[in-house]
Amino acid sequence: MSAAIIRVSDLTKKYSRAAREDALAVTEVNFDVVPGEFISLLGPSGCGKSTVLNCIAGLVAPTQGYVEVAGERVKSPSKSLGVAFQEPLLMDWRTSLDNVMLQLEMRGKTTPEQKAEARRLLASVGLSAFENAYPWQLSGGMKQRVALCRAMVHDPAVLLLDEPFGALDVFTRDQLNLDISRLARSAGKTVVLVTHSVPEAIFLSDRILVMTPRPGKVVEDIRVTLDDRTSLDVRGSAAFASYERQLYALFEAEGVLGNQAMYRH
Structure with missing residues (x-):
């Protein structure tokens, strides 16, 4: 296993709010990413996924813990990263x-x-x-x-994607999933993607880090092995369905109840 290109250690972020109790966004988040991996941070809206990504990008400072990229402690925005947002x-x-x-x-x-x-x-x-x-x-x-x-x-060696497909229709989103999978993998990029879409996370990722509702923490690290990343047809495979069942069961166990269809887009 290669040395980690991204290291998130005991990351906790608390946002101060005037005249109100401070808001704890994420707590004690830990994970490493090795070069060339495609990682998804998967969880419901408001669970702190973007906060973690922004800490990696140097756009937000942790309250506790730290982030390292390529062996250097992240203290400010880095020009060596590539970042794309929802807008x-x-x-x-x-x-x-x-x-x-x-x-x-x-x-x-x-x-x-x-x-x-x-x-x-x-x-x-x-x-x-x-x-x-x-x-x-x-x-x-x-x-x-x-x-x-x-x-x-x-x-950039590292590409950070904060729900870049979230505001798009399903057909455009599918095409962009194919585009980013091809571009990132052909260039050997390390990618961290924020998403709330279970199918998107499975299709794109080598690993899926499942986050709880706020305050967010990583409760499961799932390695994804699929035979084909070049066609959306893989979403009809038994292996794909197995990963979906596993992920939906995790969200049920964490109390993310109601309409599961919110995770399918």
């Missing part, structure tokens, strides 16, 4: 290509080779014909593809 956060006055290039401009890398790489990434997600289009000319799925390309164009 694409594109600049309206920049084209698709220019939005992707923004990541490189911030690092002083605007060589012809870097621009060619930006074009290659856009082509890899079917946006060659839209590299000169502005955000208002793109669908929601297209915007999210641009955001993913922007997160990857500087070739």
